[in-house]
Amino acid sequence: MTEKIAIVTGATGGMGREIVADLTRTHHVYALGRSDTALAELGALKSVTPVSTDLVVDLLDSAGTSCAVERLVDLSRIDVLVHAAAVASRFSVETAGVSDWRQMMDLNVHVPAELTRRLLPALRAGDGTVIFINSGAGRGAYPDNVVYAATKHALRAVADGLRKGEAGAGVRVATVAPGPTDTPMLQGLQGQAGQEYRPEHYIEPVEVARAVRMVVDAGPSTQITEVAVRPRVELSDR
Template sequence: MTTPRPVTLITGASGGIGSALARLLAPTHDLILTGRGGAALTRLCADLGAQPLPLDLTHPETFAGVVGGLGRVTNLVHGAGVVDLGAVAGQDHMVWTHTLAVNTVAPAELTRLLLPRVRAEQGTVVFVNSGAGLRANAGWGSYAASKFALKALADALREEEAAHGVRVTSVYPGRTATPMQQKVRAQEGAAYTPEAFVQPETVAATIAFALNAPRDATLPDLSVRPGPQGNP
């Protein structure tokens, strides 16, 4: 009997790490992709034969109606995220609410809704975190708080779902050559030099390794840092 291909849902697939991961997995996984929408996501889904999924991550209360009609889901990769740098004294509640909604609440709600499907497949949930999820520096308060909370979500989920055969991995990339990093460098008033950072394909390969690892292994936390030539 032929083993069915895993079905992997990736958020943040319009560009950066999510897009690189989708292209890497396409030969062996069936893909469900969500992102900011628009031409980039449409082209990617057409190129890869992937199913687009329209999700507004700022409104997790709308997810149930969107994902209710999905079939199998083996793996769930949370790759979407937003960042706005600023001191605690300078960021009002709207920045914090938006950042936490997209980076923490949306992954929690999407995971909750899809867990029965992932359990049925004994699949894997991957949270793309950040070095800021392990250490909070000045100017990174709202983003780091959302990523610290994402780590807590992953750690709790890992213990809760072990009995169901669901694996949970957090990936902590260092500075990665993505559009988000380009925005960060602009906010920092610094030059964006992609060659100085981890490439999105490298982080994608790390995520793919976690998804495809033999069942006798669980990879709870994986850090991906720039190599010796990097100068973040």
């Protein structure tokens, strides 16, 4: 197979859809998500194979059983793997219980680490690029977003360790960290906080897809390891 292959998790989310749409220009994209309706819409795009999967169940809870992800493990080579799947809720140390920590850690950290582990042979064969969609929360935290921020700090460590460990195998690794982006996730977080949602103040998801494209198109002698995508005017300055 000579066609370039990309895999995108969280493909049915606000950022994921734009990332998939952009990558189809140059890759055949396996779009992973849980919403069958949204996956059907993506499947109508040229060069998209929708994969319906609950990644936590399929990767972390179904050891030794057949699942949708197995079709990806059988790929001979992978050129791009984008980890865009994530969940976020507002919690402080006081309000978060064990199940809250586990839910966010499982999808935001354990799933991308485990999926990458399983796909490493194909990524090495394709001199592939692994892109972790992080967040501004990966560099700091507020009292009411401690759990989400902790997962993004951990995801940055996964990316850094993978990049150094796989450099000799030809695999490139990048972190793309958007600030507040106009997505259903952000809308939910703002609603939890009782804050007004102002889409015009936030990054358009297509801009995150453009940042991913910049990483993917980097020349063969380099890798772009960190990309911060910020709104033109920071929310704190408005």
